[in-house]
């Protein structure tokens with residue numbers, strides 16, 4: 027029986043965050059629970075799948091080095107294997123290290139030896155590098171943003187790996203970096219040109235006789251040389267894969283000026299004014315506090331947009347959320363219904379936020395396990411959610427658990443970028459506020475030092491008609 031090991035570290039890490047991702051921030055799967063993440067495995071009764079360790083975390087700062095080393099030891103354990111499947115993100119950062127996925131795949135390749143086939147699946151918001159590609163035999167990535175094809179992507183990677191093991195064939199990967207910074211909010215696959223580019227993949231796969239092809243949008247909130255978009259082709263014929271990857275890169279590059287935010291993106295005060303107007307015309311309106319987007323790795327404690335909502339006199343709204351363990355503790359101490367003066371936020375991301383003093387009434391308390399408590403306070407009619415740990419509110423159920431209903435509230439502010447499908451379903455209007463924080467969607471404002479140059483749109487020579495050329499038929 028052929029033996030395949032499964033594991034991986036899938037964390038999107040913002041190197042501009044002052045926080046680190048620690049052991050207590052991780053969700054960890056081992057054993058049967060790990061295998062249960064991959065229903066696709068049931069299709070291959072002739073393969074023995076061995077779970078190693080698989081972790082994910084809410085996007086955040088770089089992973090603590092010691093935690094990473096411990097996880098790597100787990101990923102190197104056991105063997106020998108006919109194949110290894112790695113479930114990765116592609117934007118992992120480890121404190122004191124660059125190109126963490128290159129380190130990870132190099133360590134595993136060294137442990138399993140050159141003969142073992144190694145395949146991986148990625149989030150399309152990963153930053154692929156030649157160092158990673160050199161260690162792998164095949165890879166694929168999501169084709170939708172928001173990501174609704176997670177299981178399908180994993181299944182594709184597993185299928186390609188098993189197929190190659192059964193046939194005794196070794197695929198090749200062609201990888202073409204595209205020197206472009208593209209925030210995820212500008213490359214949603216329900217919008218153009220991203221939708222069209224992703225939709226072209228099956229035809230390119232067929233035309234070049236490939237096994238698979240992918241586009242990487244990349245992840246811009248990291249200061250590393252590998253940051254940027256990319257195209258990938260996987261096949262058995264090196265020349266065909268190279269040609270296809272270049273054609274895909276050229277198609278992407280050609281429309282680089284056409285990528286735009288998938289919703290109106292405005293300075294904070296402008297965004298609030300438009301949200302007030304839209305809410306009067308027809309609620310519910312969702313306003314993304316994009317600079318402090320937790321799903322992009324933002325800290326989640328910048329209270330600037332809340333301060334502005336109060337200044338504008340907004341009186342029927344939900345604000346989700348601020349991470350502030352001290353404020354949550356104060357609410358629990360005061361009790362439901364109590365009035366108190368609180369100072370919230372601005373303590374973690376001190377580069378972008380200052381603490382905000384509020385007169386509030388405790389409206390709801392959600393007890394939970396250690397560091398999972400949440401409180402809702404009322405501030406002039408705004409229901410402000412406070413959390414003990416960084417929490418992205420992406421689904422309606424998270425609100426209803428706090429006796430809040432975004433569907434029946436004129437305006438809901440979320441620390442997200444684009445809305446996840448469950449909230450998109452409710453929203454009549456969604457707006458992006460270009461607010462302060464580590465996840466600033468305006469790439470020209472980010473403090474890059476290690477980025478490779480020239481890079482679109484930072485450098486003039488990369489504008490339309492600029493100097494970069496992709497070859498290919």
Ligand SMILES: [Zn+2]
Nearest residue numbers: 149150151173
């Ligand atoms: Zn993603």
